[in-house]
Amino acid sequence: MTPPASALAVVQGSYHHLEATLQTVRAATAEMYRLGIAQWDDEYPGREVLSAAVESGSLFLCMQGSKVVVGAGLDAVQPPEYASCDWRHGGSALVVHHLVVHPDYWRMGYASRFMEFAEGYASSLACDAVRLDAYAANAAALSLYRSRGYREAGKVVFPRRSDPFICFEKKLVQSEREA
Numbered sequence: 001m002t003p004p005a006s007a008l009a010v011v012q013g014s015y016h017h018l019e020a021t022l023q024t025v026r027a028a029t030a031e032m033y034r035l036g037i038a039q040w041d042d043e044y045p046g047r048e049v050l051s052a053a054v055e056s057g058s059l060f061l062c063m064q065g066s067k068v069v070v071g072a073g074l075d076a077v078q079p080p081e082y083a084s085c086d087w088r089h090g091g092s093a094l095v096v097h098h099l100v101v102h103p104d105y106w107r108m109g110y111a112s113r114f115m116e117f118a119e120g121y122a123s124s125l126a127c128d129a130v131r132l133d134a135y136a137a138n139a140a141a142l143s144l145y146r147s148r149g150y151r152e153a154g155k156v157v158f159p160r161r162s163d164p165f166i167c168f169e170k171k172l173v174q175s176e177r178e179a
Contacts, residue, residue, distance in 0.1 A: 013059030024068040031103040039135040045098035073097035085154035089129035094122035096132035133165040
């Protein structure tokens with residue numbers, strides 16, 4: 001089921017949205033743990049990470065009333081671990097951080113539609129590519145990025161995780177930048 005366009009209004013996150021965003025992260029983390037996916041914990045993405053995203057203006061959210069349905073950090077900051085990856089598209093890249101969908105909205109197309117927004121946002125900033133990482137044990141996330149044309153650029157390891165993260169990159173074509 002694809003969400004209606006009206007349900008996908010993206011807003012820039014503010015401190016007003018912080019508690020609702022944390023509730024969505026906690027709900028998603030609990031559901032992932034229930035499914036055996038130890039992708040996140042109490043520290044990441046926690047209050048400090050999300051507050052920093054608000055402060056930098058990089059937190060973007062889709063809301064349903066006061067509930068955060070989907071959100072992520074979108075900026076040009078690449079973790080140091082990304083240096084080992086085989087990035088093929090130089091120049092500027094938008095990096096997607098901690099993409100979260102509230103479990104009540106899983107498998108409804110919200111993550112894909114949010115990624116459409118992120119790619120369009122990257123184009124509006126004249127970025128050459130979008131980069132991100134996904135936990136190797138999160139089959140749904142890996143499937144999402146592969147289905148959207150992202151190619152694997154390597155694997156990285158982050159602290160406190162049992163599995164690596166697969167780094168992905170998608171080149172933005174000229175027509176996407178003009179859209």
